[in-house]
Amino acid sequence: MSTTPPAPATPIEDAARDLEAVLHEVKRVVVGQDAMLERVLVALLAGGHVLLEGVPGLAKTLTVKTLATVLGGSFRRVQFTPDLVPADLVGTRIWRPDTGTFDIQLGPVFGNLLLADEINRAPAKVQSALLEVMQERQVTLGGQTHPLPSPFLVLATQNPIESEGTYPLPEAQVDRFLLKVLVDYPTLEDEATVVSQAVAAPAAVRQVLTPERLLQHRETVRAAHADGQAVRFAVRLADATRHPDRYGLGHLRDAIEVGASPRGPIGLIQTAQALAVLRGRDYVTPRDVRSLALDVLRHRLVLSYEAHADGITADDVLAQVLDAVDPTSGDGQGRRLEALGDDHAVDVAA
Structure with a gap:
């Protein structure tokens, strides 16, 4: 048989x-x-x-x-x-x-x-x-x-x-x-x-x-599909560190001196492709991008003197950015955000 x-x-x-x-x-x-x-x-x-x-x-x-x-x-x-x-x-x-x-x-x-x-x-x-x-x-x-x-x-x-x-x-x-x-x-x-x-x-x-x-597996990683939604999410995360006002994060304006460079979203997609392959997929999801956002972006932010004096870290800033940027749309996500201090909470309109 x-x-x-x-x-x-x-x-x-x-x-x-x-x-x-x-x-x-x-x-x-x-x-x-x-x-x-x-x-x-x-x-x-x-x-x-x-x-x-x-x-x-x-x-x-x-x-x-x-x-x-x-x-x-x-x-x-x-x-x-x-x-x-x-x-x-x-x-x-x-x-x-x-x-x-x-x-x-x-x-x-x-x-x-x-x-x-x-x-x-x-x-x-x-x-x-x-x-x-x-x-x-x-x-x-x-x-x-x-x-x-x-x-x-x-x-x-x-x-x-x-x-x-x-x-x-x-x-x-x-x-x-x-x-x-x-x-x-x-x-x-x-x-x-x-x-x-x-x-x-x-x-x-x-x-x-x-x-x-x-090196062969690197070629497989490069072939992993990153659709427009994942790419736009990566770009918006970087943009939110440069123009926080656009995402209802005006309270972060004085904390960030320089936002993430274009290497930020490029690195987010490259690493998301690698993470997807590592997990057995040939496509990237916004969750992959989100999982790697802190590691890819934390060293690309230059915080202000005031932020350092208040003990604010790049991870603190990025946590609020991740909470504000919706991976499924081009606008900031409507939800209550906690600002840098407990007495500065703001509501962001949907």
Whole structure:
């Protein structure tokens, strides 16, 4: 009796299966940071860089190293310090007296995954050297251009509780990070597992994907359909940070000095495509956009001095923006919004 052979898996099914295997393998080592792991994988699929912010000891470095092993790519780590110079990062030219020529010594940025540890401890010259690396994926030395390997991803970390000996990142550089992920403490149960793992033999992770396979999945991500509703929702979220009055958020006008750049809605759709594929879909929904809005937009807002003085964060502002912007229409959604203070609540007409 003949049986019908199973239908071949679709690109979406292939990608979802591979990515589930990657997450499963990484979670054998990194416990209690599921949201961070998902966001890093989304960035890998979308081809963007990630800024991880959290106190020391939350597995930021361990995540990057483990991911490099699971993906089979090359891993590079640079500890950013105040005395770092651009040549320590991108490389330099070395004079050879015996040949009378310069040799090119490439720097540690030439790898698939670059961990820029405590990125805000390096001065402006080093940060400017990263701009070409992050945007053009290349390094220019002595008039020669050297392309970086593909895929290439910068995962930068910074400590939010230390300001001594640090340099604020330039806005142009911060805007080049696709995501800024806030890493929080694990739950009590997850932390107990972390402690148990720390005193036991380390788990051995295996490679389950290749860089070439990841690039194939990126093509699948780019093919995921984002309809007009999802695109308009992403654009309106960014527009609400620039013109809050249009969405009944006039009370935010003095809190926002500069709204999200056009990279904001572009990044929202790119990451939403990756999240959809990660969840086994070939189409984007407004819910995907909403899920990623904080991570894509929080570092693209420049808050005013008054907002900082009042303890208002970018997440506080974005929470109100998300509450005001209706994903199904072009206007602000009619509902009661809480303003920056308890005594400033306003009603927005439908």
